[in-house]
Amino acid sequence: MTRPSSAQIDLTALRNNYQVARRLHGGRALAVVKANAYGHGAIACVQSLQSVADGFAVAIPGEAFELRAAAIHSPILVMEGFFDAEDLRCIVEQNIWTVIHQNSQIDLLEAADLPANSLHVWLKVDSGMHRAGFSLDEIQAIYHRIKRCSAVASLTLMTHFARSDEPDSDATARQIASFDRATEGLAGDRSLANSGGVLAWPAARRDWARAGIMIYGADPIPEAGNDLKPVMTLKSQIFAVRNIAAGEPVGYGAKFIASRPTRVGLVAIGYADGYPRGAPNGTPVSVDGRLTQLIGRVSMDMLTVDLTDLPEARIGSRVELWGNQIDINQVAQLAGTISYELLCNVKRVTKIYI
Numbered sequence: 001m002t003r004p005s006s007a008q009i010d011l012t013a014l015r016n017n018y019q020v021a022r023r024l025h026g027g028r029a030l031a032v033v034k035a036n037a038y039g040h041g042a043i044a045c046v047q048s049l050q051s052v053a054d055g056f057a058v059a060i061p062g063e064a065f066e067l068r069a070a071a072i073h074s075p076i077l078v079m080e081g082f083f084d085a086e087d088l089r090c091i092v093e094q095n096i097w098t099v100i101h102q103n104s105q106i107d108l109l110e111a112a113d114l115p116a117n118s119l120h121v122w123l124k125v126d127s128g129m130h131r132a133g134f135s136l137d138e139i140q141a142i143y144h145r146i147k148r149c150s151a152v153a154s155l156t157l158m159t160h161f162a163r164s165d166e167p168d169s170d171a172t173a174r175q176i177a178s179f180d181r182a183t184e185g186l187a188g189d190r191s192l193a194n195s196g197g198v199l200a201w202p203a204a205r206r207d208w209a210r211a212g213i214m215i216y217g218a219d220p221i222p223e224a225g226n227d228l229k230p231v232m233t234l235k236s237q238i239f240a241v242r243n244i245a246a247g248e249p250v251g252y253g254a255k256f257i258a259s260r261p262t263r264v265g266l267v268a269i270g271y272a273d274g275y276p277r278g279a280p281n282g283t284p285v286s287v288d289g290r291l292t293q294l295i296g297r298v299s300m301d302m303l304t305v306d307l308t309d310l311p312e313a314r315i316g317s318r319v320e321l322w323g324n325q326i327d328i329n330q331v332a333q334l335a336g337t338i339s340y341e342l343l344c345n346v347k348r349v350t351k352i353y354i
């Protein structure tokens with residue numbers, strides 16, 4: 001028997017979620033496929049979305065070059081932009097769009113010998129997140145400085161939100177107002193909304209969305225009841241079963257002590273596959289479609305679940321760690337992280353595309 005652990009990727013759900021994002025936002029939407037499409041496999045996801053998506057966004061130049069090498073001809077935006085002159089040369093050569101967020105990038109652009117009208121620039125405004133981007137008071141001058149470069153074919157104005165997944169905070173509304181004030185009168189498309197912006201902030205819906213986590217069906221604002229379907233189902237099987245007496249421990253550090261005679265199922269997946277080691281006793285797991293829970297520390301290659309109330313479960317029983325039955329947001333919250341990190345950590349398991 002080969003190791004029965006896999007990440008099943010539902011490409012129909014991916015396309016549907018993208019369409020939900022695009023429809024809600026209005027205008028056009030880039031599908032964000034950085035970090036190997038949040039762990040789902042960038043090339044397969046892009047190939048599947050190509051016929052419906054307006055374009056794609058990645059974080060770094062290398063991710064864009066990989067897509068071009070796989071014969072993807074759609075628009076691709078690099079959201080951190082180029083790091084050096086060689087990156088910039090390749091970006092132009094491969095017709096990739098780039099963000100410019102700091103002065104050193106403008107210096108490189110001004111020094112480069114590039115064909116006229118060869119580069120589409122997305123100019124990043126720091127409207128309050130204070131991570132990357134030009135400050136509000138310099139954006140008008142920066143815009144005109146970039147516009148003077150003959151290589152620049154178009155300028156799109158963008159910003160990014162720090163708290164768009166918090167509908168009760170006014171931080172996003174303040175960022176939108178700051179962005180609008182600072183960019184007033186400047187020609188060009190606007191792009192404000194990530195998933196949280198698309199879902200919760202109608203005022204952020206402009207020319208281009210940049211939708212990431214929501215297209216993978218991990219809703220950043222689950223209370224809103226959006227029609228998103230999980231794309232990834234992380235699966236394995238029970239591959240051993242044992243019975244222990246009340247009072248006996250399970251696993252490293254004896255983090256679980258049986259309070260009753262307990263039937264323990266061993267599952268063929270661990271933190272080396274991307275299941276979070278921080279998941280505590282009680283984290284939900286589904287076995288043959290029935291809900292049970294993680295017991296004991298997650299190991300590198302396996303983990304243990306409570307089968308005491310599932311007498312029919314046996315070797316070969318199917319286990320879901322997250323997907324349609326187990327909400328990844330719940331696992332992430334219990335493990336002290338977010339769905340984004342769980343998804344992009346998935347590795348070693350076979351990806352099965354349906």
Ligand SMILES: *Cc1c(COP(=O)(O)O)cnc(C)c1O
Binds near residue numbers: 079212214
């Ligand atoms: C990752 C990223 C996104 C997508 O964010 P989600 O919350 O996953 O939708 C959008 N814009 C920028 C600049 C990003 O870095």
